Amino acid sequence: MTISTAPVSDPVGADAPPAPTRRPPRPGRAREWWLGAALVLPALVLAVLFKLVPLVRGVITSFESSSGFGGGEFAGADNYTRMFDDPMVLTSFRNALLVVATLPVWIVLPLILALLIHQRSPGWKFFRAVYFVPYTIAPIVVGIMFRQILAPDGPLNALLRFVGLEPLAIEWLNGRYSALFSLVAVALWSFFGLGVMTYLAGLATIPEETLEAAYLDGAGFFRRLWSVVVPMLRPTVAYWSVLCASGVLIWLFPLIYALTQGGPGDATMLPEYLVFLTTFQFLDRGYGSAIGIALFVFVAVLSIFSVRHMFTEGTRKPR
Amino acid sequence: MNPRHFARIGRYLLTFALVVVAVAAIYPLLFTVVSSVKTQSGFADDPLGLPAGITFENYLEAFRRMDMPRLLLNSLITTLGGLVLSVLAALLVAYAVTKLRFRGGKVVFLLIIVTLTIPSQAIIYPLYQTVLDLGMSGQYQGLILAYAAFGLPLGTYQLAGYFQQVPDELIEAARVDGAGHLTILFRLLAPIATPAIAALAIFNFVWMWNDLLLPLVIMGGSDSKTLMVGVSLLSGQYDVSVPLVSAGLIVALLPVLIVYLVFQRQLVSGALAGSGK
Numbered sequence A: 001m002t003i004s005t006a007p008v009s010d011p012v013g014a015d016a017p018p019a020p021t022r023r024p025p026r027p028g029r030a031r032e033w034w035l036g037a038a039l040v041l042p043a044l045v046l047a048v049l050f051k052l053v054p055l056v057r058g059v060i061t062s063f064e065s066s067s068g069f070g071g072g073e074f075a076g077a078d079n080y081t082r083m084f085d086d087p088m089v090l091t092s093f094r095n096a097l098l099v100v101a102t103l104p105v106w107i108v109l110p111l112i113l114a115l116l117i118h119q120r121s122p123g124w125k126f127f128r129a130v131y132f133v134p135y136t137i138a139p140i141v142v143g144i145m146f147r148q149i150l151a152p153d154g155p156l157n158a159l160l161r162f163v164g165l166e167p168l169a170i171e172w173l174n175g176r177y178s179a180l181f182s183l184v185a186v187a188l189w190s191f192f193g194l195g196v197m198t199y200l201a202g203l204a205t206i207p208e209e210t211l212e213a214a215y216l217d218g219a220g221f222f223r224r225l226w227s228v229v230v231p232m233l234r235p236t237v238a239y240w241s242v243l244c245a246s247g248v249l250i251w252l253f254p255l256i257y258a259l260t261q262g263g264p265g266d267a268t269m270l271p272e273y274l275v276f277l278t279t280f281q282f283l284d285r286g287y288g289s290a291i292g293i294a295l296f297v298f299v300a301v302l303s304i305f306s307v308r309h310m311f312t313e314g315t316r317k318p319r
Numbered sequence B: 001m002n003p004r005h006f007a008r009i010g011r012y013l014l015t016f017a018l019v020v021v022a023v024a025a026i027y028p029l030l031f032t033v034v035s036s037v038k039t040q041s042g043f044a045d046d047p048l049g050l051p052a053g054i055t056f057e058n059y060l061e062a063f064r065r066m067d068m069p070r071l072l073l074n075s076l077i078t079t080l081g082g083l084v085l086s087v088l089a090a091l092l093v094a095y096a097v098t099k100l101r102f103r104g105g106k107v108v109f110l111l112i113i114v115t116l117t118i119p120s121q122a123i124i125y126p127l128y129q130t131v132l133d134l135g136m137s138g139q140y141q142g143l144i145l146a147y148a149a150f151g152l153p154l155g156t157y158q159l160a161g162y163f164q165q166v167p168d169e170l171i172e173a174a175r176v177d178g179a180g181h182l183t184i185l186f187r188l189l190a191p192i193a194t195p196a197i198a199a200l201a202i203f204n205f206v207w208m209w210n211d212l213l214l215p216l217v218i219m220g221g222s223d224s225k226t227l228m229v230g231v232s233l234l235s236g237q238y239d240v241s242v243p244l245v246s247a248g249l250i251v252a253l254l255p256v257l258i259v260y261l262v263f264q265r266q267l268v269s270g271a272l273a274g275s276g277k
Helices: A011-015 A029-062 A078-085 A087-100 A103-118 A124-136 A139-149 A155-162 A178-204 A208-216 A221-232 A234-247 A250-259 A271-281 A285-315 B003-036 B040-045 B057-066 B068-100 B105-117 B124-133 B140-164 B168-176 B181-192 B194-210 B213-219 B227-236 B242-270
Strands: none
Touching (some): A029 B068, A029 B105, A029 B124, A029 B140, A087 A178, A087 A271, A087 A285, A103 A124, A103 A234, A103 B003, A124 A178, A124 B242, A139 A155, A139 B003, A139 B242, A178 A234, A208 A221, A221 A234, A234 A250, A234 A285, A250 A271, A250 B227, A271 A285, A271 B124, A285 B068, A285 B105, A285 B124, A285 B140, B003 B242, B057 B068, B057 B242, B068 B140, B068 B181, B068 B227, B105 B140, B124 B140, B140 B213, B168 B181, B181 B194, B213 B227, B227 B242
């Protein structure tokens, strides 16, 4: 976070939207500045105190060797160089990349379900309500629930055996790759309903008439989908992608906590869990902070497009 | 086969697909409910089937072990506090940025939404340190303020997007009629943005109530720990059985489920009102 807070009095005002010509310049301009400043103050205090200050402190701590209960000493870049030799850290970020690689599923699957519900087949309201239920369940609760469901003798394997897919009945939480896969699948189970709801809200803004007109012009189902629905849904897709890109790693913490604790071995170790473990279990605060900063950079790179999108949306002139 | 048949088969396939997903979405919950009313030996004999008899002993035991009323109260206070504070702060910023357009407003807006890129996991220790320095560790206000800060970026973005659509002429007209800024914000803009605020409130309620990391670190094992911390501690105890944990889980998830079922309509109508333009 290198955004400086200094330029408040700087030429920023220059690109503030010019007052519309129809509106006569109001004398209360100066007063309005104070008013604006007062209105943004609570949010600014919150953001600075609970996000920026901790971030800066995290950067400072990451250059210290502070483990155990003692105070920290300056250690230069030791913590950072140590990370590159630490297989646990490298694996955690490789796992993070694997998780990020599943983003298309997070974006497309809820879209398909929303489109299906949007067909208004019988009982669609019921489906809409049911699909959101998993999201309302706390991730820690979801994790503990699925610990039972995915157990070797749990319901999932019982079902697989019952339908004759015996070879698929594996130890879901105990394999090098199956554990990470299970973790992401459970997270997807937990969050897809939010995506469906988001897309449905977007679909609701598409005027019936437009679709009808396309229908009368002879456009078939897929043609309407591709040429009318998808373009009009773009802001919603963008919003949901924003949320997933900046959230997908963050959403996993309670699930790891409840399901795998990072194991077996380091199969489900992700940076966010490693920060917690290093800091609070191994009491290695300097190193934990360094991993935290690395995670921040990783997430920031992922979500920079999201923020740009949000900024243009939020400051765009009204149409 | 004529198109009509085709369409009908398509409908059946569609409904079938929806049913499959619905079963997958709801089954884990049913499994937990069923487990929670089994006796321990009943669960050991037949972990997957329906219970031979229904018992509520597990619920009583879960209440006894977890000090449930206290945990519920703690979760309620911190969630509502964080919720109200973050929505209120977001409302003020969104108004200042989109309607006052004061100097520096854009920078503040950018600064606030940029904090979205700072995940709590990345800064958890320095955050804890800061809360500690403020003398708020183990206290309600520490968690409430942290929740408010973390709920802020999305809330600000969503409300700003919504206010952006309200024509300036409307504001001007109200001002000509003598309305002050707060009147305009709370009497004119807020009602227009009700769907967005409702969706935001439900969204925030769900994540704040369900969050684990922040209360785990900020509240620790203090008397102010939240329900989720309580649940994680219960499931970590060495002697707990699956039925007992299941009962704890059901109690923990019930409040949000109820809120959702009650406010479902607002959620649907307001979900993402800011982005569906």
